[in-house]
Amino acid sequence: MIQNPKPQKFIVPIGPQHPALKEPGHFEFTVDGEIVTSVAIRLGYVHRGIEKAAEERNYVQDLYLLERVCGICSHIHATAYALGVEKLAGITVPPRAQAIRELVAELERVHSHLLWLGVAAHEAGFDTLFMYSWRDRETVMDILERLSGNRVNYSANVLGGVKFNVDAAQADAIRRGMDFLEERTHHYYNIVTAEETFLRRTRGVGTMSADQAEALGTLGPTARASGVQRDLRIDSPYAAYTEFPVQIVTASAGDLEARFVVHVNELFESYRVIRVILDNFPPGEIEVRMPRRIPEGETISRVEAPRGELFYFIKSNGTDQPERIKIRTPSLSNWASVSATAPGHKLADMPMILVGIDPCFSCSDRSVSILPHDRQSKLWTWEDLRQYGIEYYR
Amino acid sequence: MNELFPLLSFLVFPGGIFVLASGLVYEWTDRKLVARMQNRIGPRWFQPLADVVKLLAKEEVVPAGVNRSMFLAFPVVALAAALTAALYVPMAGFSPSFSFRGDLIVTVYLLSLLTLCIGLAGANTADRFSIIGATRTLTQLFSYEAPFLLALLGPAIVAGTWQISEIAGYAHNHWLILTQPIGFVVAIIGLMGKLELPPFDAPEAETEIVSGALTEYSGRGLALFRIGKDAELVIGLTLVAAFYLGGLSNPLEFLLKTGGLLLVVAGLQSLFARLRIDQVVGLWWRVGALLALLQLLVLVVLQGMGI
Numbered sequence: 001m002i003q004n005p006k007p008q009k010f011i012v013p014i015g016p017q018h019p020a021l022k023e024p025g026h027f028e029f030t031v032d033g034e035i036v037t038s039v040a041i042r043l044g045y046v047h048r049g050i051e052k053a054a055e056e057r058n059y060v061q062d063l064y065l066l067e068r069v070c071g072i073c074s075h076i077h078a079t080a081y082a083l084g085v086e087k088l089a090g091i092t093v094p095p096r097a098q099a100i101r102e103l104v105a106e107l108e109r110v111h112s113h114l115l116w117l118g119v120a121a122h123e124a125g126f127d128t129l130f131m132y133s134w135r136d137r138e139t140v141m142d143i144l145e146r147l148s149g150n151r152v153n154y155s156a157n158v159l160g161g162v163k164f165n166v167d168a169a170q171a172d173a174i175r176r177g178m179d180f181l182e183e184r185t186h187h188y189y190n191i192v193t194a195e196e197t198f199l200r201r202t203r204g205v206g207t208m209s210a211d212q213a214e215a216l217g218t219l220g221p222t223a224r225a226s227g228v229q230r231d232l233r234i235d236s237p238y239a240a241y242t243e244f245p246v247q248i249v250t251a252s253a254g255d256l257e258a259r260f261v262v263h264v265n266e267l268f269e270s271y272r273v274i275r276v277i278l279d280n281f282p283p284g285e286i287e288v289r290m291p292r293r294i295p296e297g298e299t300i301s302r303v304e305a306p307r308g309e310l311f312y313f314i315k316s317n318g319t320d321q322p323e324r325i326k327i328r329t330p331s332l333s334n335w336a337s338v339s340a341t342a343p344g345h346k347l348a349d350m351p352m353i354l355v356g357i358d359p360c361f362s363c364s365d366r367s368v369s370i371l372p373h374d375r376q377s378k379l380w381t382w383e384d385l386r387q388y389g390i391e392y393y394r
Numbered sequence: 395m396n397e398l399f400p401l402l403s404f405l406v407f408p409g410g411i412f413v414l415a416s417g418l419v420y421e422w423t424d425r426k427l428v429a430r431m432q433n434r435i436g437p438r439w440f441q442p443l444a445d446v447v448k449l450l451a452k453e454e455v456v457p458a459g460v461n462r463s464m465f466l467a468f469p470v471v472a473l474a475a476a477l478t479a480a481l482y483v484p485m486a487g488f489s490p491s492f493s494f495r496g497d498l499i500v501t502v503y504l505l506s507l508l509t510l511c512i513g514l515a516g517a518n519t520a521d522r523f524s525i526i527g528a529t530r531t532l533t534q535l536f537s538y539e540a541p542f543l544l545a546l547l548g549p550a551i552v553a554g555t556w557q558i559s560e561i562a563g564y565a566h567n568h569w570l571i572l573t574q575p576i577g578f579v580v581a582i583i584g585l586m587g588k589l590e591l592p593p594f595d596a597p598e599a600e601t602e603i604v605s606g607a608l609t610e611y612s613g614r615g616l617a618l619f620r621i622g623k624d625a626e627l628v629i630g631l632t633l634v635a636a637f638y639l640g641g642l643s644n645p646l647e648f649l650l651k652t653g654g655l656l657l658v659v660a661g662l663q664s665l666f667a668r669l670r671i672d673q674v675v676g677l678w679w680r681v682g683a684l685l686a687l688l689q690l691l692v693l694v695v696l697q698g699m700g701i
Contacts, residue, residue, distance in 0.1 A: 010523055012603075020601035034526075034671065123601045124666020125592060131432040197593055197666040200673055346668040347526070351601040 001377050007036055012347060016045050020351040021278050023361035027354065035347045039339045045390045047365040047384045051325055056382045058320040059159060059294060067153050069327060070363045072115060075101075075108045078157040078303040081325075083238055084301030084314040085159055088294050095282040096107060097161035098240040103277045104147070104156045105239070105303075106270045107174075110181065111140045112306035113263045113270075116358045117188060120260070123351035129191060136184045141179045146173055161287030171278045192260040202256035202386055206341045206353040216238045216337045220308020222357045225262045226254035231302040239303075244280070246273050256356050261360075292320050305330055329363035361385045403492075408485030409477045416443040416486075417624030420656060424627070427660035442624070446617050454613035459520035468515040469611070469618035475507035476625040483632050484556050484562050486645045498550055501558060502543055505629065508622050509535045509588060510626045515619075516607025527606025530597040530671045534587060537678035538594075542584030544686035548577035549637040558636070566641030576689040578638045580682055585630040586659060587674070589623060593666035594674055631655050 009030050014025035030038045054062045065336045067078040081102055114137040121129035138361035145349055146153035148164055156162050166174075174270055192198065208218070213226035223230055231248045233241045249265040250257035298315040308330030317323040334357040342353050369375060380388075404410055419444045429436025457461055481491045482501045490497075509531060516528025550556050552573075553564035571578045586596040598606035608619060635642060635651040642648045669677065 010522070012526065019604055019672070030439060031526075121667070125599060125601070127592070128432045128664045129667075131434055135433055193669070199670060201667050202668070346670055346672065348596060348602055348668075349597065 013160070014350070014354075015147075019356070021361075022119070025359075025361045027350075029347060029350055030340070031347055034348065036342055036345055036347055036350060039350075040344045041119060041335055041339055043335075044153055044365050046362045048362070049389065051327060051379070051384070052385050053128070054325040055316050056321070058292075059290075060324065062322065062325070063157060063159060064155065067155060067157075070305075070329070070360050071152060072112050072360060073108060073307065073310075074153045074304045075104050075156055076303055076310055078155070079105060079239065080301045080312045080351075081314070082157045082159055082302040083303070084299050084312050085294060086290075087156060087299050087301065088297050088314065088316050089159075089291055090295070091160055091288060091290060093161055094285045094288060095240065095243070096165075096284045097286045099244065099277055099282055100162045100164075100286065101157065101283065102240040102244060103166065103174075103274060104144070104154060104162075106274050106277075107140055107144055107147075107277050108154075109306045110267060110270050110274075111137055111144065112189075113267050114140065114181075116263060117192075117304075117356075120256075120352065121198075123355045126198055126201075126307070127190070129198075132184075133188060136181060139181055143174050143177045147172060158287060158290075160290040161285070163287075165286055166278075166281070171281075174274065174278060178274055182215055182268065182271045184262060186272075189261075189264045192257070192264060198256060201349070201352060202260060205256045205345060205349050206356050207253070207255040208341050210252075210336055212340065213254065213337070216340055216355070217333045218308075219333045219336045220260060220305070220358075221262045221266065222308065222334050222337060224248070224250045225258040227252040230309075232302055232309050236302060238244060238301075243282070244277050246270075256262050259356055293318060294320070294322075306333065307331055307360060307363075329360065331357070331360040332364040332366070334359065335364060401428060403481060404477070408483075408488065408491055412485065412628045413477055413480045414621055416628050417621060418446070418518050418626050420555035420652075421624045422509075423653070423656055424427055424660055424663075427657060431660065431664040446621060449613055449617035449620070452613040454615055455610075457519055457521070457610045460518050460610070463580045464518050465515070465687070466615070468511045468518070469615040469622070472508045473618045473622040473625070475504045475511070476622045476629065479504035479563070479605075479629050480625065482558055483629055484559065484636050484642050484648075485628075485632055486648050489562075490559050493557060496556045498546065498556045498558050498561070501629075501633070502546065505588065505626055506535065506539060507625055512607050514621060515611070515615075516609075519610040521610050522611045523603040523605075523650075524607050526603050527597050527609065531607050532605075534590070534594065534597055534674055536679045537675045538584045538587035538682070541580050541678055541682040541686045542588065544683070544690055545577045545581035545584060546633070546637060548574045548686075548689055548693055551690070551697065562636040562641050565637055565639075566643060569638075569640045571638045574689055575637070575691070577686045580686045580689075581634050581638065582655065582658065583662075583682070584617070586662065587636060587678070588630060589627055591659065593669045595668055596671040596674060599668060628652070631659075670673075 001211065003095045012031055014027045014029065015021050015026040020270050026042040028040040050063055050065060054065055057065060063081060066081045067074045070076045114133050118130040118133040121133065144154055145151045147170060149155055156164065210227040213228050215225045219366050227250055229248060229250060234248050246269050249262055249269055251261050294316040296316055296318040301312040303310050303312065310330060311328040313326040314322055315324040337357060338354055342350060345353065406412065413433060422437060424437055426436040456465055479501050482493065482497045484490055513528045513531040513535065516524040516531060549561050549565055549570050553561040590597050608616060611619065631652040635655055637653045642651060
């Protein structure tokens, strides 16, 4: 007697260690042949307890800690934090410092978008585009190094201003770099909109309508590719974005091709605004004095990171250490769109859909502890958290 | 002396050491060319050899849940098939060591045996990436194999024989790439599908299924599969060059023609994004097979009219 076996689920695990992922995360794709029927996402492999650590340090130390939340968009985290603390302290930062903040933020966006272009092309098996875009990305990395001395964590911000000035020779180097990158980016635009084998992997894949994008709470280029008109640089200008405004870049299709188009067009917009800033640099100081103790109060600070809206909540208790800092990174908001759009696609499309939201795994790692309802919740100190981490990986 | 000749031809030239050595050289050339086209430095000249030596020295892990003897036998069979195929093709421009009527079919079969072994080796293991990779490998085998064979039959029909040495002799006076351009294109792309080179590398797409059917292989087994693939690269290039590029009559011609083909193959590898497996099947059956059939039909009709 042969019993009819129950149809078993065939689950393809991707991660925590997998060639497609540059950071650890775990994804379970339930497949039916090559078609994916459901996705489960599990994060939390690189949780570092930064929010808790920030409560144990003073405001100046936190600036350097928070810059290390994300390895790609380091400057924008420090900017969000600095803007928030300056608001609490009631300090007005000189316009030149704000312009330099915007300049570095846009350079960072260029470097982040070029990086994404390469990674996404690699996931599609298009290594040539990967190699070329990463080679060109070196241009903007070199510029950032020339400005700040660092390629990744530029530490441009201090509380109350910025750390370095931009002189004429540096401005010329930036202009030359932008000219080179603009020419290269035209080439990439042609590839992502006209290369036939590449379009077969991007057109109609991971499509998300504007309503869906709103409902899932997506942010940044992922939302703008679905036609959502949302960009904090325009909606709620910070730093110098009122003096040097940017144009919003959107697309309507909502598929991966649209996301490529949005990213590449945002590159052009960044090149333009970088040139405008360099031509109209406000003169003057780049720093004002900050008090060590920040007056009691709480504030929110929102900025547009390369991946979307970055949200900081800062609560001060009148000492030199913050009472609470809450960070919501854009990657965290975008994850839901992966599990919503993936079912129905082929397994081969999964790496591209995953990378399509430009995820930053370390940014989105949160520690969640689920207690039985009869147990009292308990407040963890930094020491408890540290001990838990050591025990967990023992 | 008569007993020595087959042994020598199997172990030293044109089979055996010669195919292995040239396979490594061609692999390096291919990797270097692709690297330069992608603006990278590329590997050093001895890198393929170093990889193989390193793999041979490593422990071969037999995973749980496999049929042990099959797991160990597949790489050997695959390499043996590729080496045997070398005996029937005009390696280095010399006439094949062995030749009989219909050896074209045997050679094509021996070349497919490698892919078949990779597919079965993947299906033999319990690993999920391997099983998906094996499914894709075998799916791809069924899609490119028929058009590839049809593309090789074109020269066979005009030469009026299915013996490789005679076809090569006929091709020596006729550059068939000019009279059968479609066949040439199908053959070269079929060869890329056979070797799972980009854009036909869906069976071993690292960003999806790690390394496909061979995920569980390490050490000796992996080394043998890799050498087998390198041997197949040389043999495939030789076959296509001998059939379509005016034959191979001396080592210099062999180097130039297969080298030129390798340049084309490397260029195609760096031009495209990876095709999904359903796109590969669609491409071959909707376009490749039809074009090859059309070419064949034209040839048969022309032959029938006595031209």
